[in-house]
Amino acid sequence: xxxxxxxxxxxxxxxxxxxxxxCTQDMNHNYMYWYRQDxxxxxxxIYYSVGAGITDKGEVPNGYNVSRSTTEDFPLRLELAAPSQxxxxxxxxxxxxxxxxxxxxxxxxTRLTVT
Amino acid sequence: xxxxxQTQPGMFVQEKEAVTLDCTYDTSDPSYxxxxxxxxxxxxxxxxxxxxxxxQQNATxxxxxxxxxxxxxxxxxxxxxxxxxxxxxxxxxxxxxxxIFGQGxxxxxxx
Numbered sequence: 001x002x003x004x005x006x007x008x009x010x011x012x013x014x015x016x017x018x019x020x021x022x023c024t025q026d027m028n029h030n031y032m033y034w035y036r037q038d039x040x041x042x043x044x045x046i047y048y049s050v051g052a053g054i055t056d057k058g059e060v061p062n063g064y065n066v067s068r069s070t071t072e073d074f075p076l077r078l079e080l081a082a083p084s085q086x087x088x089x090x091x092x093x094x095x096x097x098x099x100x101x102x103x104x105x106x107x108x109x110t111r112l113t114v115t
Numbered sequence: 116x117x118x119x120x121q122t123q124p125g126m127f128v129q130e131k132e133a134v135t136l137d138c139t140y141d142t143s144d145p146s147y148x149x150x151x152x153x154x155x156x157x158x159x160x161x162x163x164x165x166x167x168x169x170x171q172q173n174a175t176x177x178x179x180x181x182x183x184x185x186x187x188x189x190x191x192x193x194x195x196x197x198x199x200x201x202x203x204x205x206x207x208x209x210x211x212x213x214x215i216f217g218q219g220x221x222x223x224x225x226x
Binding site for chain 2 (some may be wrong): 031033040041042043044045048050054058088091092094096101102103104105106108109111
């Protein structure tokens, strides 16, 4: 029962570096999401995907890119990292976006620090 | 646009007592879901309970219940018989699929 798996768990980047946060799920969910959580705050949606090949922006997409080539994987790319991107990043999936009783299943998060 | 407001940054409760965490929301959608998540100090997000906007009865899951008042646009979480392990951040969220989260309430359970 792996659920949603995120790697890495921790990462420190220098300003201007790039990296990819990996996310994979084994529940055959069509819907996947990336959120960020700043200290003491709630979660904000970065990007989401309703299926392979389809992605869309959330509330805070600037500085990020995503792709969805398979149902299982939804990587998040940070280009030219900035200190404002220091945050905890959560990947999540759900089996539906139209049936409201479809909770998000979250990965354990990636703690990213940009210095 | 949808919005969630959690007005209690921090709450204290005595072990074995009940506690209510407040959540109000705003939406123009006729159908929506309301969710509560728990985030312990270890950081993971744990789904607790769901309420649909057209559900006639308030949702319950073990010691968790949701006091849903649609006309007031509130969806308060009630935790009965608090335990030390209930100490955590609690987030209310609204949506269907992609969720909008509130800023959370930090609950501390005192022995």
